[in-house]
Amino acid sequence: MMQPPKTDSTVAMKAGDTLLSVRNLNKHFPIKDGILQKVVGQVRAVDGVSFDIRRGETVGLVGESGCGKTTLSQCVAGLTDPTSGEILFNTGQGSQLGDGDRIDKLPKDRYRTFRRNVQMVFQDNFASLNPRQLVVDIIGRPLKVYREASGSDLTERVVALLEQVGLGRQHLYRYPHQFSGGQRQRISIARALALDPELIILDEPTSALDVSVQAQILNLLGDLQKERQLAYLFVTHDLGVVRHMADRMITMYLGKVVEQGPTETVFQQPAHPYTEALLAAKPDLADDPDKPFALLEGTIPDPARPPLGCRFHTRCPRVTPSCGWEIDDIVRFLEADESLFQSLQGVERRSARDADLIFKDPASAVALQEAMKSSSVPEAMRAATERLTVEGSRLRATFSEVDEVQLTERGPEHFAACKLDHLSR
Amino acid sequence: MAVTDLPTPPKRETAFGVRMRRWRDLLKTLLSNPTTFIGFLIIFLLLAMAIFAPFLAPPNVPDPYQMPRDWGATRMPPGTPGFPLGTTNQGGDVLYGVIWGSRTSLQLSVIVVSVTVVIGIAIGSIAGLVGGWIDETLMRIVDVFLSIPELIFALAVAAILGPSFTNIILSLCIVFWVKYARIMRAQIILIRQADYVQAARVIGDTKLSIFFKDMLPNASTPIAVQATLDMGNIVLVGATLSFIGLAESGIAEWGVLVSEGQAGIASGRWWASTFPGLMIFLWALAFNLVGDGLRDALDPRTEDKR
The missing domain is CATH 3.30.1360 (Gyrase A; domain 2)
Incomplete structure (x- = not known):
């Protein structure tokens, strides 16, 4: 097992800034086989991940399909219990985030604070809205759960929320199937905003939408963040969106963080060959149209048997003898x-x-x-x-035996897990 | 599917009005299908008959569900004054049996369907939500129930309980819940993973509320279709059980009447069996037609377009 990276100790911040802290988080899914359902292996969807989210910032979480980014976001949202590790949420008590802030150990009233302050917007805009409920019920539901409003007051609050996301009173009494994809995603965002949360987890919120609608939703998210000091955890595989939205970005590969740092720094000077490869595979209008993409070879290895050492060494174009051959x-x-x-x-x-x-x-x-x-x-x-x-x-x-690869500091707040000190170009 | 905003604002909408419009639209779709329309018409007439039974045929005293006996007018053919559909061997008025038999059938089907739907939803939900060995155990029990043909199983249970109409109801309740449990479990497993359930959890809603607001409404469609079909099937199976003598003789029940009249068919006295038999046929047909129409109308692939 990897040691926890240094994010939480050496870059310790005042608890006042840090909204949520993920420390050495693991989520393993058992593989069961046979009539007795014996556990024959573990899929390590998330393996020793640590990072912080500060108030009002956007953290982009990128990686290929199956790298564990959705599982990670579900753990942060409290939808799945991690196998081990901790998620700390700052409920405004004490100056330092400590063991008492673990979301699985919070007392009931502080758990409610966590619950209403961490909301989520899902990728599938149709599946995330109950098809049997009217918009007024969908958006008003969080307000009802926390007994914030009822009756005509509730309706007015819902109208206000609808107007904030660019919809209006005329949409109150409609069913989700009567809307377009972009409008449904706006309804989802309005529902997430209803409780005035501090953090919204956006699980690929735009990947199911047309490009022009994507831009509208991204602008809406940007505006809302400015107005309300929201923090976003933006899960996506679209690097263009990350560059547009995120203050900091985290790259994951096979359940592990391979690189994290300020978005611009990572885009300018990627310190991990995987990030470099992702950036190279990003289509760019300015590129020569005849130039082929620099694609990664091979497929993602089986996460039930991840490669030793650096998990990327099976596909890495810059692989070295000390990357963990096995x-x-x-x-x-x-x-x-x-x-x-x-x-x-x-x-x-x-x-x-x-x-x-x-x-x-x-x-x-x-x-x-x-x-x-x-x-x-x-x-x-x-x-x-x-x-x-x-x-x-x-x-x-x-x-030959080699040391485990660790996240090491490459610059201010910039960490990468690679044997190479810098990537020559 | 995009929303086209009307240039003139529509008249003030209310949640109640929109929900009612959804039901009206469903009814409109159903009635636009000719076979479903016929089914509805027959059900309407049968229900009217059951409701107005005391006016159509004065109730027998002391027990209106017991056939009146007129020993002075046995084996009368249809058209006899006072007995438009004829009489049975024991002098029972066939018309009385047909009319009050609809009440008996309505009681039978409504009781059995409500009881089995509730049992099925409860057991299916527990299996789907709890999972693990509880799910395994419940579903193996369901498998055992499903491996025995409904009729044979109901027959065996009714025979053990002893011949009476109440026991027929009881035995059908024991037999018919399994399908609902199966359907409900499958639906729950599907819906449990749905994003809107996850979304409700993120909001922090309680499990009970998620079950009643998210899971139950979205699982109800196939249950409703099956329940409609069973409204017909149960009367069919119930009539079969009473035909072979598992109900008290002499009650106003279509299966019993068919049974009492069948001996006379060979001697040309066809009416005592034919009219109640026709009623059983109409009842089962009507509910099957409506059930099929309902299935088409509620098909998720076409529902969105409505």
């Missing part, structure tokens, strides 16, 4: 080679970095040995190989 990398290489993979009979592991690969015949073992020495595997992988010996039909491979 036996599974040989297996992944073999999976691409049909005939060799067919003759593989088993893997006897001494450790994750030392194992015997048993083949049907000595020829296959020798063939793999040759391949592992040739340019068909990355150069860094060859350099990390300590031992590669064949005994009959067994191939023993050992990789």
Whole structure:
């Protein structure tokens, strides 16, 4: 398990500024199998994530599909209980956020404070509104739950909220299906605003909308933030949106934070090759239209068996011998080679970095040995190989031990988890 | 689906008015389907018959649900003065049986459907919401119930309880809840994950309120369709049970009347069985037509366009 990054101790801030703090958060989903539903593995959707959100700021959370950003946002919203780690919410008590501020340990009245101050807007604008309820009931519901208003007072509060998001009184008594996607997302935002929260979690709020409507919603969110001192946790995979909206951004890969820092700094000087690759894959109108995108090769590895060391080393264009090469990398290489993979009979592991690969015949073992020495595997992988010996039909491979990769400081508030000190261009 | 704002503001809308319009629209869609319209018409006539039974046929004293016996006028054919649909072997007025039988059938179907829907929703919701071994256990019980044909199962239960009309109601209640439990569980599992339920949780609403505001209304459509179809099926199965003698003889119930009249069919006395049989047929047909129409009208793929 990774040590908690230094965000919470060395960059400790006054509790007055920090609204919400996530510390070493883990969310693992058990994989169950068989009639007894025995747990055979864990999907580490979120693995040792730490960050802070300050009052009035926007934090962008980016990453590919399946990197755990939605799971993380659901933990922050209190919808799922994390496996371990803590989420602290500043309810205005004490000068330092401490153990007593954990949202799972808050006393009832302070939990209510957390609950009404952290709201959420979902990606699917249709599915997030109850199709059997009228707009007045949907937006008025939070006010009813906290007994803030009733009767005609409630209706007037709902009208005020509708007007804030660019809708009006004429929309009070309509069903969600009578609206367009952008209007439905406005209704969702109005519902989130009803309790005047301090933090709104936006889970890809614009990815289901047309580009022109996206811009309207983003501008609305920007205006509301200025008016109300809102903090946003903006979950998205759209880097353009992040650059437009976010003060700070966090890049996640396979459940781990690989880089976090002020948005402009990260865009100008990405310190992790994954962020760099994401930025390179972003379409830009100014680019030469004939230039192909710099795409990442391969697919996201199975999160139930994440790669050792830096989890990105299987796809990294800047990979080094110390990025955490392991036996599974040989297996992944073999999976691409049909005939060799067919003759593989088993893997006897001494450790994750030392194992015997048993083949049907000595020829296959020798063939793999040759391949592992040739340019068909990355150069860094060859350099990390300590031992590669064949005994009959067994191939023993050992990789050198390396330190775990840590988030390290790269500049003011800028952290990255990469072995490379800086990325040369 | 975009909202087109009318140039002139519509007259003041109210939540009540909008909800009523939704029901009116549903009814309009239903009635625009000719077969559903016929179904509604038959149900309307049958209900009118049940409600106005005391005016259509003066109630028998002391128990109006008992067939009157006129031993001086047995085996009269239809058209006999005073007995427009003829009489049975025991001198029972077939018309009286047909009219008061609709009340019996209405009681039977309404009681059984309400009881089974409530049981089914409760058990299905518990299974879907709690999950784990409770879900497993409940659903295996449901599987056992579903593996036995409804009629045979109801027959066995009614036979164990002893022959009476009350026991027929009881046995149908025991048999018919399983489908609702299945439907409800499937709906709950689907809705539990829906974003609008998550949204309600983020607001901080209570579990009970989420169940009644979000889950139940959105799970109700297939339950309503099944309940309508069962209004017909239950009368059919109930009549079958009373036909084979699991109800008290001599009560004004269509199945009993068919049973009492069937011996005379071979000797040409067709009327004692045919008229009550026709009523059973009409009852089951009407509710099936409406149930089918309801299913089409409430189909989620077409509902939004309304």
